[in-house]
Amino acid sequence: MARAIGLKLFAALAAAIIVLPVIAVIPVAFSAHSYARLPPEAWSLRWWAAFFADPTWFAALIVSLEVAVLSAVACIVLGTSAALGMNRLPPVARKLLAGVFLGPIIAPAIVLAVGLYSLARSVGLVGSLLGLVIAHTMLAMPYAVLNIGVSLAALDPRLALAAAGLGADRWRIFRTITLPLILPGIAGGAVFAFVTSFDEVVLAIFLSGPQVKTLPVRIWEEIRVEYTPVVAVAATIMIVLAITGAALGRLLGRVRQEARA
Amino acid sequence: MSTVSFRGVSKRFGVSEVLQPLDLDIRTGEFVSVLGPSGSGKTTLLNVAAGFLAPTQGKFFVDERDITSLPPRRRNIGMVFQNYALFPHMDVGANVAYGLRVRKISSAEIATRVARALQTVQLEGWESRAIASLSGGQQQRVALARAMVIEPDILLMDEPLGALDRQLRKNVQLEIRRMHLRAPRTTLYVTHDQEEALVMSDRVTVMRSGRIEQIGTAEELYHSPANTFVARFLGESNLIPGEVIDVASGKARLSVPGLERPLVGRAAAGVAKAMKAAAMIRPENIRLRPGGLHGRIVERVFLGEITAMRLVVADGIQLWSRLLGADVPQTETMDVGWRDEDVSILPDEARSK
Amino acid sequence: MTEGMPQKSSDALGAALLLAPALLVIAIAFLAPLARLAALSFSSPQGVLAAYRELLGDEVFWIVLRNTIGLAAIVTIITLTGGFALALALTRLGGGWRLALFAAVVLPLWVSVLVRTFSWMLLLERNGPINEAMVATGVIGQPVQLLFNFTGVTIAMVHVLLPYAVLPIYAALVKIDPALLKASEGLGASFATTFQRVLLPLSARGVATAAAFVFLLSLSFFVTPALLGGANNMTIPMLIDTFVNERLAWPLAGAASMLLLGLVLGCIAVIGRFVPLGGLAEAR
Numbered sequence: 001m002a003r004a005i006g007l008k009l010f011a012a013l014a015a016a017i018i019v020l021p022v023i024a025v026i027p028v029a030f031s032a033h034s035y036a037r038l039p040p041e042a043w044s045l046r047w048w049a050a051f052f053a054d055p056t057w058f059a060a061l062i063v064s065l066e067v068a069v070l071s072a073v074a075c076i077v078l079g080t081s082a083a084l085g086m087n088r089l090p091p092v093a094r095k096l097l098a099g100v101f102l103g104p105i106i107a108p109a110i111v112l113a114v115g116l117y118s119l120a121r122s123v124g125l126v127g128s129l130l131g132l133v134i135a136h137t138m139l140a141m142p143y144a145v146l147n148i149g150v151s152l153a154a155l156d157p158r159l160a161l162a163a164a165g166l167g168a169d170r171w172r173i174f175r176t177i178t179l180p181l182i183l184p185g186i187a188g189g190a191v192f193a194f195v196t197s198f199d200e201v202v203l204a205i206f207l208s209g210p211q212v213k214t215l216p217v218r219i220w221e222e223i224r225v226e227y228t229p230v231v232a233v234a235a236t237i238m239i240v241l242a243i244t245g246a247a248l249g250r251l252l253g254r255v256r257q258e259a260r261a
Numbered sequence: 262m263s264t265v266s267f268r269g270v271s272k273r274f275g276v277s278e279v280l281q282p283l284d285l286d287i288r289t290g291e292f293v294s295v296l297g298p299s300g301s302g303k304t305t306l307l308n309v310a311a312g313f314l315a316p317t318q319g320k321f322f323v324d325e326r327d328i329t330s331l332p333p334r335r336r337n338i339g340m341v342f343q344n345y346a347l348f349p350h351m352d353v354g355a356n357v358a359y360g361l362r363v364r365k366i367s368s369a370e371i372a373t374r375v376a377r378a379l380q381t382v383q384l385e386g387w388e389s390r391a392i393a394s395l396s397g398g399q400q401q402r403v404a405l406a407r408a409m410v411i412e413p414d415i416l417l418m419d420e421p422l423g424a425l426d427r428q429l430r431k432n433v434q435l436e437i438r439r440m441h442l443r444a445p446r447t448t449l450y451v452t453h454d455q456e457e458a459l460v461m462s463d464r465v466t467v468m469r470s471g472r473i474e475q476i477g478t479a480e481e482l483y484h485s486p487a488n489t490f491v492a493r494f495l496g497e498s499n500l501i502p503g504e505v506i507d508v509a510s511g512k513a514r515l516s517v518p519g520l521e522r523p524l525v526g527r528a529a530a531g532v533a534k535a536m537k538a539a540a541m542i543r544p545e546n547i548r549l550r551p552g553g554l555h556g557r558i559v560e561r562v563f564l565g566e567i568t569a570m571r572l573v574v575a576d577g578i579q580l581w582s583r584l585l586g587a588d589v590p591q592t593e594t595m596d597v598g599w600r601d602e603d604v605s606i607l608p609d610e611a612r613s614k
Numbered sequence: 615m616t617e618g619m620p621q622k623s624s625d626a627l628g629a630a631l632l633l634a635p636a637l638l639v640i641a642i643a644f645l646a647p648l649a650r651l652a653a654l655s656f657s658s659p660q661g662v663l664a665a666y667r668e669l670l671g672d673e674v675f676w677i678v679l680r681n682t683i684g685l686a687a688i689v690t691i692i693t694l695t696g697g698f699a700l701a702l703a704l705t706r707l708g709g710g711w712r713l714a715l716f717a718a719v720v721l722p723l724w725v726s727v728l729v730r731t732f733s734w735m736l737l738l739e740r741n742g743p744i745n746e747a748m749v750a751t752g753v754i755g756q757p758v759q760l761l762f763n764f765t766g767v768t769i770a771m772v773h774v775l776l777p778y779a780v781l782p783i784y785a786a787l788v789k790i791d792p793a794l795l796k797a798s799e800g801l802g803a804s805f806a807t808t809f810q811r812v813l814l815p816l817s818a819r820g821v822a823t824a825a826a827f828v829f830l831l832s833l834s835f836f837v838t839p840a841l842l843g844g845a846n847n848m849t850i851p852m853l854i855d856t857f858v859n860e861r862l863a864w865p866l867a868g869a870a871s872m873l874l875l876g877l878v879l880g881c882i883a884v885i886g887r888f889v890p891l892g893g894l895a896e897a898r
Binding site for chain 3: 007008010011014015018019021022023024025028036037038039074077078079081082084085086088089097100101103104106107108109110111112114115116117118119134135137138141145195198199200201202206216219220223224231232235238239242243245246
């Protein structure tokens, strides 16, 4: 009995230690002070007003959303195509390719960032939406390939044979059988890619320019020098969007489980 | 409805020859099962017919038209899979309608034909049920309806009853048989279950190691198996090994070590003088005959209306006999005999290999 | 039922076409940048290997390398200890509690590392809540420096990397038959003995995977050390940043990048012999 209580106490404490530092910035976003301090002693919405009044902050949010949406779309289109391609390969080739797709996950972000920066500079893509989208697509696509690959592997190959036997051609089989059944995996991949791009800083720092920079880059620039609670507002927006994404991902995961049952 | 022919069809995967060149002809409206243990190549044969696999050699004909290189979707086949392969994201109606939609048939006609197909499999009005809510037997019937609604030239079934429990399987066997007799459709039915094959088929093809061992009606296979493999695979049999003394006018004499007199029986094809062979006698043909071969009863198995008995006759020769309850002797020994026409002398597969 | 699957020669072509777009992105956004850096590392006007010679001959590089590996090692040890305790608690908690703690462990993975690091900047400040709490409870007499030094970086990195340790260890622990633990405890073994003789050996693979994840990620960490570390805590990723943004020394940046990449790949080659690293992609 005492042990069970001790265990629960430990769990509660551990959960608090893990979660509190993540959400600690949120109260700061609602502080009335002119500097960021924790905990705030007076409350206001002045920093929210300041965030939306400052065109550079708002523009950064929009860029972040644009890059994240475009990367997510690119990830699921390319990822679905790649997963379908891998599915047709013999196991040895599949394993080899899985290793290739693991590359962006293993390589240090700073190395990729510096390399991409050097390359992007020579073709004039620094500070462009396209450069950011390409970089984030590269970074998040392996997860999409993996996620969709898992959905495909769970698909009974006889369903496609059954449809072919009933007269369906390849495109019709894909449209009416394969795609609907791997949709939860694709949606999960999309959510994941969106959040990966939305959260990403290191590549974005190097690929952003004065006109086009993402919200994390704007935060990064601010906190390296003097910062005000408006940074906490930006951070809060990032937390809320990321957690919403996570919840959406879980929801889609549940749909997937039910579809399999 | 159509005739089906495999001519010299073989299939090789790398070095392993899954199908050796074989011929098989199916008549219009005939129900043919392919019976064999796993690895015998029966599923490969079916996949060649469906167009899922291209044969390494040989041709496949439907109605004397060579369709070997036609893709599955152009073949007008109805296929029922072992796990049914129903589309889990569609309801019963959409599953059955799938092949009709592909054929761009008007939705009014689709509805009528789906309803009729479901009626045939006794699932009238089940169109909007979810697949996941159906029992195994119901799913099996939906799969059957989906395959038949497109009016296929041939119906292909790959162990469609494999996932059902024993009692249900027996019911569905008879149901499929009745359905077939009502509206005969050229059918190729793959199974490893001998009872299933015997109950449903017009003819049975027994396969082993990529070869056809024998094709015939259930009666032919049972009473005149081509070799000991078929004899063993279909029903119970006593196989007594020996050496052929001579063959004359369809009869062979077999000398069996330990038996004074040679065994006489109908000679199967390929049986020749001086070769190793086996005499096959079905247990129900080993009858009481006072003064016949003297046997010691070493085991009795009660099977309801009949009792099976294991007898030791002469040195180390064992025979199973099956007698109706009333005929079963209560003694430790019994004298048995058989008629020569109930004996087949078969090439001995086990020993000639 | 492999014999039932279609095998067509057109499949290889189809597969290549389907894979082409994704592989193109990998080629231009992953392989090309790495190749570019490799080329840059050999492009010093002083000679092909001059950048490497300069880097390896500089005492600063070796200090930075020591910092990087030392930080990664200490973060790995602390994270593994905490991660094991958390994973063990997860296996012993009942339904609702387990779910809640699990959510608490996984949730931070969705929040940007930058945001989590910023949070720690606020928490670790001289007048921040952690110093205040420690002064109030008498642990320390007066506020101490927690930011812009090794302590701050370590705390924040352990916090960020904790989930990567918990998940593989938990996955290994749940596979252990609870009957084994009961048996061990029923035989009168103390927790220490059970831990040493049963839990640790049976979860060794999970612990090794966790160690690999955390160590490799630590080596490459940039944002947290850059924001929370001081001038004396420079790591290789920060050094690379300095070469590019302050010294504009591309050959040196290229060389340092290649060395960091080599270090990571070397670790993978060694660790990969013992631990399946394919899971790296699934951890998040």
